[in-house]
Amino acid sequence: MNSPTDHHRGLARHVCGECCTQIEGIGVTLNGNRVLENVSLHLHCGELTTLVGPNGAGKSTLLRTLLGEVPHTGAIHFLPVFGHGRQDAPAMGYVPQHLEFDRFSPISVQDAFSSVLSRWPVALWHTRRHRKTAREALSAVHAEHLIHRRMGELSGGELQRVLLALSLTPVPNLLLLDEPVSGIDVPGREMFYRTVSELRQRFDLSILMVSHDLAGVTAVSDRIVFLNHRIVCSGTPAEVIAHPEVRRTFGFDLAAPNLP
Amino acid sequence: MNAWHQLVSALPFEWTQFAFMRTALLAIVIVSPLFALMGTLVINNRMAFFSDAIGHASLTGVGLGVLLGLSDPLWALVAFALILGVCIIALQRFTGANMDAVISLSMSFSIALGVVLLSRGGNFNKFSHYLIGDLLSITTREIYQLLATSILVGGALLLGYNRILLIGINESLARSRGMSAWWTQMLFCAAIVMVVTMNLSWVGILIVNSMLIVPAAGARNIARNAGQYVWIAVGIALVSGVAGLIASFYANTATGATIVLVSMGCFVGTLGMKAARSRRAA
Numbered sequence: 001m002n003s004p005t006d007h008h009r010g011l012a013r014h015v016c017g018e019c020c021t022q023i024e025g026i027g028v029t030l031n032g033n034r035v036l037e038n039v040s041l042h043l044h045c046g047e048l049t050t051l052v053g054p055n056g057a058g059k060s061t062l063l064r065t066l067l068g069e070v071p072h073t074g075a076i077h078f079l080p081v082f083g084h085g086r087q088d089a090p091a092m093g094y095v096p097q098h099l100e101f102d103r104f105s106p107i108s109v110q111d112a113f114s115s116v117l118s119r120w121p122v123a124l125w126h127t128r129r130h131r132k133t134a135r136e137a138l139s140a141v142h143a144e145h146l147i148h149r150r151m152g153e154l155s156g157g158e159l160q161r162v163l164l165a166l167s168l169t170p171v172p173n174l175l176l177l178d179e180p181v182s183g184i185d186v187p188g189r190e191m192f193y194r195t196v197s198e199l200r201q202r203f204d205l206s207i208l209m210v211s212h213d214l215a216g217v218t219a220v221s222d223r224i225v226f227l228n229h230r231i232v233c234s235g236t237p238a239e240v241i242a243h244p245e246v247r248r249t250f251g252f253d254l255a256a257p258n259l260p
Numbered sequence: 261m262n263a264w265h266q267l268v269s270a271l272p273f274e275w276t277q278f279a280f281m282r283t284a285l286l287a288i289v290i291v292s293p294l295f296a297l298m299g300t301l302v303i304n305n306r307m308a309f310f311s312d313a314i315g316h317a318s319l320t321g322v323g324l325g326v327l328l329g330l331s332d333p334l335w336a337l338v339a340f341a342l343i344l345g346v347c348i349i350a351l352q353r354f355t356g357a358n359m360d361a362v363i364s365l366s367m368s369f370s371i372a373l374g375v376v377l378l379s380r381g382g383n384f385n386k387f388s389h390y391l392i393g394d395l396l397s398i399t400t401r402e403i404y405q406l407l408a409t410s411i412l413v414g415g416a417l418l419l420g421y422n423r424i425l426l427i428g429i430n431e432s433l434a435r436s437r438g439m440s441a442w443w444t445q446m447l448f449c450a451a452i453v454m455v456v457t458m459n460l461s462w463v464g465i466l467i468v469n470s471m472l473i474v475p476a477a478g479a480r481n482i483a484r485n486a487g488q489y490v491w492i493a494v495g496i497a498l499v500s501g502v503a504g505l506i507a508s509f510y511a512n513t514a515t516g517a518t519i520v521l522v523s524m525g526c527f528v529g530t531l532g533m534k535a536a537r538s539r540r541a542a
Contacts, residue, residue: 007508067435094436101429105304108485112429115422116437116484123297123490150484167436176436241534 016220017076018245020045025074028061035061037230048200048207053227054249058212060097063176067094090174093167097178103152107131109145110134113169135166141195153226177209193220214250261400284395287406288501291459294410296493297417298308298455299476304428312469314361317344318369318460322390323377328443338457345449350380393516409458409504413451463516472473474523481530496526
C-alpha cells in the first residue's frame with residue numbers, strides 16, 4: 001500500500017506545478033530584533049508547503065510579510081501563472097492563528113461570506129447568489145449548518161472551518177494558513193488536513209501553512225520548511241524529518257509510520 | 261418643503277402647528293437613519309471613543325472659526341476635526357501607541373484650546389449654544405444641506421459597508437482581500453467628521469456622539485446578524501428621535517439631550533430583552 005505521501009505525489013501531476021510565488025532573500029527586523037534573515041522560498045501551484053520551527057522562529061511573521069503587513073528587505077514576486085496578469089496582488093486567502101474579534105458583534109457567518117463576495121451592503125439583504133455561494137463553500141468543510149450562527153457563537157473548531165471556507169471564497173491564488181488547527185481535537189485536525197489536501201488539488205492552489213503539528217502534516221505536505229529565523233532545512237517531509245536539528249527540536253518518534 | 265409643512269400641520273397635535281417643530285421633525289427623519297447606520301460601524305470598529313473626540317474637537321473648530329473672523333465657523337470646524345481625526349489614526353498606526361491614551365490626549369488638547377479661544381474677552385456664554393444645541397437654529401437652507409450630506413455620506417457608507425465590516429472583524433483578514441485598512445479608516449473618519457459637524461448646531465457638542473452610539477448599542481443587544489443590527493438601530497433612532505422631539509417641546513428642554521435620554525430608555529429595554537432571551541435559552 002502506498003503511503004499517504006506517495007498518494008498525494010501521484011495526484012500532483014494533475015496540477016500545473018509551476019512556481020507562482022518567489023520569496024527572495026527576505027529580511028525582517030521588528031523592534032530591533034532580527035526576526036527573519038535571508039529567507040528564500042519558492043511556492044508552487046497545487047503544492048502544500050508547511051512551515052515548521054520552534055516558537056518565535058518567525059513563522060507567522062513570514063506569513064504577515066506575504067500579506068504585506070510587515071516592512072521587509074529582499075523581494076517577493078507573485079508570478080502571473082494564473083493568467084490573471086497581475087504580478088503584485090494575487091488573491092490571497094488567510095486563516096489566522098487566533099482570530100481576534102469582538103465576540104459580541106452581531107455578524108453572522110452568512111454576513112462574513114457576503115461581505116467578501118461583493119460590495120452589495122450586507123446590512124440590506126443577502127442576494128440569492130451570495131447565499132448559494134456561502135452554502136456551497138461551507139458544505140466543502142462540513143459546516144453548512146453554521147450559516148446563520150453568529151461568528152462569536154462558534155466553537156474553536158467550527159470557527160477554523162468557517163474561516164477556511166471563507167478564505168477559499170472566492171478561490172484565491174495563494175492560501176496562507178497560520179496554525180489553523182491549534183485548539184482543535186485530533187479528529188477535527190485530520191478532517192481539516194484532509195480538506196486542505198483535497199482543495200489544493202481541486203483548485204490548483206498553492207498553500208503555505210504554519211504548523212506545530214509536524215507529525216500531522218508530514219502525510220499531507222509536499223514540502224516542509226524548517227524555519228528558525230533563517231531556513232535551516234527544506235525538502236520533502238522525509239528529508240526534513242531526517243535532519244538532525246529537526247529531530248532535536250521535535251523529538252524522535254514523530255510520524256515514523258508515515259515515512260515513505 | 262411646503263408639502264412637508266402642509267402634511268405635518270394637518271396632524272391634530274399642538275406641536276405640529278409650529279414651523280420650527282415641523283422643520284426639526286424633518287431634520288430628525290433625515291439624519292436618524294444615517295446616525296444609526298454609522299453607529300453600527302463605529303461600534304463594530306471600536307471607534308466610539310474616537311467619534312467622541314471628533315465631537316469635542318468641534319469646540320476648537322468653532323474657536324478657530326471665530327478667531328479667523330468667519331461668519332459661519334462650519335468649515336473651520338470640519339477642517340479641524342478632519343485634521344485631528346487623521347492625526348489620531350496616524351499616531352496610533354505608526355507609533356503603535358495605546359489608542360485610549362492617544363484619543364484622550366488629543367481630546368484634552370482640543371477642548372482646552374477651544375475653551376481658551378472662545379473664552380477670550382470673557383464671552384464664552386455667547387457660544388454655549390454650541391454645547392447643547394439649538395433646535396430653533398435649523399433653517400430651511402440647512403435642511404437641504406443636511407439632506408445633501410446625508411445622501412452623500414449614507415451612500416458612501418453603504419458602498420464601503422462590507423469593507424468596514426470586515427476590517428472591524430480582523431484587519432489581517434481584510435488585508436488578505438486586498439483591502440487597505442488605512443484608506444478605509446481614513447474615509448470612514450471623514451464620514452464621521454461630516455456627520456458629527458453637520459448636526460452639531462442643533463444637537464450640541466456634548467451629546468452629538470450619543471446620538472451616534474446609543475441606538476446602535478441598543479440594537480447590538482438583540483441583533484443576530486448585520487441586517488437586523490442596522491434595521492433595529494434605525495428603528496430605535498427614529499422612534500427616540502421623534503419621541504424625544506415631542507417630549508422636549510412639552511417639557512421645554514434641549515432636544516438633543518431629550519432624544520438621547522429616550523434612546524437610553526430603548527437601550528435599557530433591549531438589555532432586558534437580551535436577558536429574557538438568555539434566560540429562556542438556559
